[in-house]
Amino acid sequence: MKILAILPAYNEEASIKYVIEKIRQNAEAIDIIVINDSSKDRTSEIARSLNADVIDLPNNLGIGGAMQTGFKFAQRNDYDIAIQIDGDGQHNPEYLNDILKPVIEKKCDMAIGSRFIGFGKTGFQSSFLRRFGIKILSAAIKYATNFRIKDTTSGFRAINRKVIAFFADDYPNDYPEPESIVMLNKKMFEIMEVPVVMSERYGGKSSIRAIDTIYYMIKVLLAIFIDCFKYR
Amino acid sequence: MNNFFFDGTLPLRLHIVSIIVSVFMLVFILRKIRNGKLHIKDSLIWLFVCFIVLIISFFPKLFFALPKLLGIIMPMSALFFFAIMFLLLKVFNLTVNFSRLSEENRKLTQEIALLKNKIEKNEIVKN
Numbered sequence: 001m002k003i004l005a006i007l008p009a010y011n012e013e014a015s016i017k018y019v020i021e022k023i024r025q026n027a028e029a030i031d032i033i034v035i036n037d038s039s040k041d042r043t044s045e046i047a048r049s050l051n052a053d054v055i056d057l058p059n060n061l062g063i064g065g066a067m068q069t070g071f072k073f074a075q076r077n078d079y080d081i082a083i084q085i086d087g088d089g090q091h092n093p094e095y096l097n098d099i100l101k102p103v104i105e106k107k108c109d110m111a112i113g114s115r116f117i118g119f120g121k122t123g124f125q126s127s128f129l130r131r132f133g134i135k136i137l138s139a140a141i142k143y144a145t146n147f148r149i150k151d152t153t154s155g156f157r158a159i160n161r162k163v164i165a166f167f168a169d170d171y172p173n174d175y176p177e178p179e180s181i182v183m184l185n186k187k188m189f190e191i192m193e194v195p196v197v198m199s200e201r202y203g204g205k206s207s208i209r210a211i212d213t214i215y216y217m218i219k220v221l222l223a224i225f226i227d228c229f230k231y232r
Numbered sequence: 233m234n235n236f237f238f239d240g241t242l243p244l245r246l247h248i249v250s251i252i253v254s255v256f257m258l259v260f261i262l263r264k265i266r267n268g269k270l271h272i273k274d275s276l277i278w279l280f281v282c283f284i285v286l287i288i289s290f291f292p293k294l295f296f297a298l299p300k301l302l303g304i305i306m307p308m309s310a311l312f313f314f315a316i317m318f319l320l321l322k323v324f325n326l327t328v329n330f331s332r333l334s335e336e337n338r339k340l341t342q343e344i345a346l347l348k349n350k351i352e353k354n355e356i357v358k359n
Binding site: 035053054055056057058059061065068069072073076173 | 344
């Protein structure tokens with residue numbers, strides 16, 4: 001079974017080495033592809049010096065466009081499962097096998113690492129405002145799809161071949177995590193939440209600034225609403 | 233009384249100025265096309281606007297026919313109404329084109345990056 005870990009990275013020179021090494025320690029058989037989203041720092045060089053496979057995007061596409069590049073790579077190289085792990089160190093590779101397991105066992109098409117269920121609650125829980133936003137998104141998704149998911153913005157995920165093909169063709173641009181849940185649900189894919197412990201960012205800065213949070217919420221809520229009509 | 237606002241007769245000086253301005257507009261657009269800065273396809277709408285402005289500059293009274301037909305009492309309001317409607321449609325149309333171009337740009341960026349990655353790997357194998 002071919003498994004690919006996709007690491008979207010934008011200016012993650014401080015953490016990329018740690019993430020790559022930790023993935024190798026925890027899951028040797030997994031291939032790693034770093035999608036360098038036009039970083040201005042040494043992210044690409046550092047990843048290459050560790051003999052990691054790197055795709056350098058000539059333009060900054062944002063997390064959605066970067067992840068989709070990874071899905072296209074996974075599809076063209078015939079991978080069975082793709083995992084998304086952010087390059088910033090928030091996602092602890094020790095839990096790689098936890099999110100892989102339900103997909104390998106064909107219990108679901110996408111497994112999402114959740115910091116709000118089970119033992120996940122012992123880890124980093126994000127700021128109050130973020131948690132509030134995540135709750136609102138959870139309620140909106142429940143309303144739109146009748147499907148309850150707690151960690152709506154988690155980007156620690158594993159997807160199977162069918163979902164790789166779907167995302168390679170159609171993946172949201174800006175803030176894809178919540179929206180992609182709705183897309184998959186409407187397309188009758190099975191989604192499952194798995195507890196994982198998350199950490200605070202290892203280095204670098206979050207791509208979502210506090211000022212953008214309101215704009216983020218409005219945009220994602222609108223996207224969820226529109227997806228209800230788009231995918232039926 | 234010479235008053236454009238009421239009967240469409242322009243003072244001579246204003247008449248001349250508006251003709252000059254509209255001719256300049258036309259020349260400006262045609263030059264942009266010649267220099268390759270504007271595609272013919274995209275210039276058509278602006279040439280059409282220029283043409284209308286030119287006609288109105290020469291025959292201001294014509295401008296009164298349309299508002300009268302629509303029952304608009306103040307011709308100036310009609311002018312603003314049509315101008316704003318036109319600009320709104322044009323800006324919306326530009327936004328749609330902008331979205332399409334970003335979509336195409338995203339696909340191209342991804343393809344280039346994927347190809348570059350493939351070429352790099354082939355070179356490593358060869359060496």
